[in-house]
Amino acid sequence: MRFQCAVASLQETVATVIRALNVRPESPALECVLIETTPSGIRMFCTDLSIGIESSLPATVIQEGSVILPGKLFADIVRKLPADIVHFHSADDQRTTIRCGGSRTVMKGFPSNIYPQLPQIPENITISIPQKRLRSMIQKTIFSIAADETRPILTGALLEIEPTGLTMVALDGFRLAISRTHLQTNQNEAHAVIPGKALAELLHIIEDKDDVIDLSLNDKYAAFTLASTQFITRLLEGEFMRYRQILPTEHTTRAVVPKHAFADSIARASLIALEGKNNLVRIQIEKDILTLTSNSDNNQIEEIIQPVEIDGKSLEIAFNVKYLTDINRVIEDDTYQMLFQTPISPCVFKPIEGDAFLFLVLPVRVVPVLT
Amino acid sequence: MRFQCAVASLQETVATVIRALNVRPESPALECVLIETTPSGIRMFCTDLSIGIESSLPATVIQEGSVILPGKLFADIVRKLPADIVHFHSADDQRTTIRCGGSRTVMKGFPSNIYPQLPQIPENITISIPQKRLRSMIQKTIFSIAADETRPILTGALLEIEPTGLTMVALDGFRLAISRTHLQTNQNEAHAVIPGKALAELLHIIEDKDDVIDLSLNDKYAAFTLASTQFITRLLEGEFMRYRQILPTEHTTRAVVPKHAFADSIARASLIALEGKNNLVRIQIEKDILTLTSNSDNNQIEEIIQPVEIDGKSLEIAFNVKYLTDINRVIEDDTYQMLFQTPISPCVFKPIEGDAFLFLVLPVRVVPVLT
Numbered sequence: 001m002r003f004q005c006a007v008a009s010l011q012e013t014v015a016t017v018i019r020a021l022n023v024r025p026e027s028p029a030l031e032c033v034l035i036e037t038t039p040s041g042i043r044m045f046c047t048d049l050s051i052g053i054e055s056s057l058p059a060t061v062i063q064e065g066s067v068i069l070p071g072k073l074f075a076d077i078v079r080k081l082p083a084d085i086v087h088f089h090s091a092d093d094q095r096t097t098i099r100c101g102g103s104r105t106v107m108k109g110f111p112s113n114i115y116p117q118l119p120q121i122p123e124n125i126t127i128s129i130p131q132k133r134l135r136s137m138i139q140k141t142i143f144s145i146a147a148d149e150t151r152p153i154l155t156g157a158l159l160e161i162e163p164t165g166l167t168m169v170a171l172d173g174f175r176l177a178i179s180r181t182h183l184q185t186n187q188n189e190a191h192a193v194i195p196g197k198a199l200a201e202l203l204h205i206i207e208d209k210d211d212v213i214d215l216s217l218n219d220k221y222a223a224f225t226l227a228s229t230q231f232i233t234r235l236l237e238g239e240f241m242r243y244r245q246i247l248p249t250e251h252t253t254r255a256v257v258p259k260h261a262f263a264d265s266i267a268r269a270s271l272i273a274l275e276g277k278n279n280l281v282r283i284q285i286e287k288d289i290l291t292l293t294s295n296s297d298n299n300q301i302e303e304i305i306q307p308v309e310i311d312g313k314s315l316e317i318a319f320n321v322k323y324l325t326d327i328n329r330v331i332e333d334d335t336y337q338m339l340f341q342t343p344i345s346p347c348v349f350k351p352i353e354g355d356a357f358l359f360l361v362l363p364v365r366v367v368p369v370l371t
Numbered sequence: 372m373r374f375q376c377a378v379a380s381l382q383e384t385v386a387t388v389i390r391a392l393n394v395r396p397e398s399p400a401l402e403c404v405l406i407e408t409t410p411s412g413i414r415m416f417c418t419d420l421s422i423g424i425e426s427s428l429p430a431t432v433i434q435e436g437s438v439i440l441p442g443k444l445f446a447d448i449v450r451k452l453p454a455d456i457v458h459f460h461s462a463d464d465q466r467t468t469i470r471c472g473g474s475r476t477v478m479k480g481f482p483s484n485i486y487p488q489l490p491q492i493p494e495n496i497t498i499s500i501p502q503k504r505l506r507s508m509i510q511k512t513i514f515s516i517a518a519d520e521t522r523p524i525l526t527g528a529l530l531e532i533e534p535t536g537l538t539m540v541a542l543d544g545f546r547l548a549i550s551r552t553h554l555q556t557n558q559n560e561a562h563a564v565i566p567g568k569a570l571a572e573l574l575h576i577i578e579d580k581d582d583v584i585d586l587s588l589n590d591k592y593a594a595f596t597l598a599s600t601q602f603i604t605r606l607l608e609g610e611f612m613r614y615r616q617i618l619p620t621e622h623t624t625r626a627v628v629p630k631h632a633f634a635d636s637i638a639r640a641s642l643i644a645l646e647g648k649n650n651l652v653r654i655q656i657e658k659d660i661l662t663l664t665s666n667s668d669n670n671q672i673e674e675i676i677q678p679v680e681i682d683g684k685s686l687e688i689a690f691n692v693k694y695l696t697d698i699n700r701v702i703e704d705d706t707y708q709m710l711f712q713t714p715i716s717p718c719v720f721k722p723i724e725g726d727a728f729l730f731l732v733l734p735v736r737v738v739p740v741l742t
Contacts, residue, residue, distance in 0.1 A: 070669075070670075073642065073643075073646055073670065076642045077639060077642055077643075077672075080635070080638050080639045080642070081639070082635060102632075102636070102674055102675035102676060102677065103636065103639055103672070103673075103674050103675075104672070104673045104674075104675075105639070105643070105670065105671070105672045105673075106670060106671045106672070107669065107670045108669035108670060261473075264451070264453060265473070265474065267451050268448060268451045268452070268474055268476070271444065271447045271448055271451070272444075272476070275444055298441075298478065298479035299441075299444065299476065299477060299478045299479060300476070300477045301448075301474070301475070301476045301477070302474075302475045302476075302477075303473055303474050303475075304473035304474075304475075305473060306473065
């Protein structure tokens with residue numbers, strides 16, 4: 001196997017596929033990245049058996065072939081090569097030479113037939129979506145994916161496909177996040193549960209731009225295809241929680257929250273809440289004032305946001321401050337609504353208009369403070 | 372105690388003094404930062420008993436006084452305050468209220484008389500030096516300060532004061548770094564050994580600009596004074612190593628090294644050297660070619676730099692790659708000289724002209740490779 005290519009495209013391709021490299025592989029082959037010639041250049045592929053990333057680059061192929069190389073070392077070497085043409089040669093015993101300018105690295109490679117292959121995804125469902133919209137959907141739900149494995153299905157996010165849009169849902173028992181995008185999918189209803197780890201890696205690959213990404217699904221796998229890169233992930237098996245039945249339909253108090261002031265106040269209150277190790281922030285809603293307070297053994301903080309548009313009854317309620325921080329980090333709108341029923345009912349966060357997101361957070365029941 | 376001041380200057384001052392905060396204090400008071408009124412505003416002071424930083428800011432003092440507050444929490448709160456006027460009030464029981472916009476934090480403070488005081492430094496030796504020159508001297512020596520405590524005096528850098536300049540020296544048994552700056556000090560010869568930890572913190576405070584910093588010394592302490600900030604450190608006690616007698620006076624081979632190409636080659640070679648866990652890079656000098664090689668069990672790299680101006684005998688020598696990396700990171704010159712005697716004698720790194728720096732590195736004695 002022998003080819004030549006520009007350093008920059010090799011660097012970009014390696015950096016992309018290497019994201020699927022297993023940090024603690026079950027077999028030595030999984031420490032590797034696959035490099036093989038194609039009719040139009042080079043294909044690289046990396047997998048940890050749960051996700052796989054393949055990407056292609058143009059190259060002048062002098063001799064066809066394939067090899068697998070230790071992935072981290074190969075990526076580190078390539079990243080530091082001088083801006084020049086790379087001369088890549090892998091001998092029959094997989095001894096591989098990478099020449100570039102005055103630099104020559106010889107690495108021990110291994111035969112590519114021991115490397116796991118990508119499953120072929122039959123394209124019975126294929127949807128095109130602008131990258132930035134998929135990116136936003138993932139960002140608005142990924143933080144609510146369950147971290148513990150008690151209910152494995154909740155370590156992923158539910159993707160619901162309808163003829164007119166996509167919905168992504170994640171929940172961890174204390175909070176729920178829904179993100180929607182309206183889109184002509186030309187598909188019947190379908191759904192899949194995508195592992196949280198795959199979504200986290202996908203966020204590193206998709207960019208905040210309008211270029212589309214193609215999503216294909218079958219029963220076991222989802223594939224996301226960009227220009228020269230394909231990202232494949234196994235799906236989680238099992239039934240996702242029926243989340244619609246836990247969404248409140250009524251409220252007794254509604255506050256229109258100025259996002260930036262609220263986020264800043266939460267950031268300050270969280271310092272005391274975290275120092276106190278109770279992680280609690282209390283919210284008091286009365287007239288046109290929203291007050292946040294947090295306490296630790298020795299210190300306390302009070303944040304007053306005024307005027308706030310408030311309809312309905314006065315209310316005092318407490319939350320895990322981390323949940324409020326997470327929500328405020330992903331909401332892009334300058335204002336949004338918080339809908340309350342009682343101090344022990346879930347609180348709903350929604351846009352002023354539309355249904356682009358819905359967050360639901362369980363409050364913490366607290367004993368009134370004696371002061 | 373009561374004062375008002377602008378958030379921005381409070382934030383800047385707290386961020387400066389907090390660098391002296393002890394992360395694992397021996398007494399609870401050392402978790403704190405001291406705040407006291409002065410005739411012109413506020414003085415803040417923080418110390419871990421080894422170094423101390425004080426800084427002042429303008430403020431409207433309404434009631435004189437002083438308090439100590441938990442340093443990390445106070446700094447975190449102040450950093451997140453909205454851009455506004457801060458109203459600071461500390462009651463007689465040290466209960467302290469920090470108001471700013473709609474934010475009000477109440478912290479438990481402690482009486483300031485339990486806080487350690489700064490020593491007064493009699494200014495028998497005072498030198499003014501542009502910050503960027505002191506910064507460069509520290510950067511060029513700090514990496515050679517001994518990390519282990521076997522010989523405590525080597526965990527600091529020697530500062531030598533002469534009428535015409537300053538010299539800083541650090542060595543750890545395997546390498547030595549000297550940095551010189553020419554300067555009318557108007558001082559007789561003197562010297563002090565400054566702890567490495569103090570120099571590391573000082574690097575965070577002094578900037579890469581021409582504004583001067585004043586250095587004062589006595590037997591036990593050094594003080595560095597900038598506009599509104601004073602940094603004080605204890606000195607290390609004992610005699611520093613007589614380093615002059617180990618500097619080679621002759622050489623048999625001289626190479627004029629292109630810094631950037633050499634640094635890039637070392638960066639690549641270090642990947643294999645570190646993977647092989649031997650950390651070794653071999654340098655071969657012959658005709659006008661400088662060749663670097665590193666090996667691990669499975670992989671090897673060869674870097675050719677050509678043409679290189681070489682005088683004297685051919686030579687093969689090996690180094691710990693980390694030492695070469697450290698030196699190339701701090702040399703600013705585009706070219707410098709390496710002076711060799713034998714494969715087992717120390718190698719000297721010097722500027723082409725002048726004496727702004729001198730690095731000395733012991734080679735590693737290696738058995739010739741059979742290939």
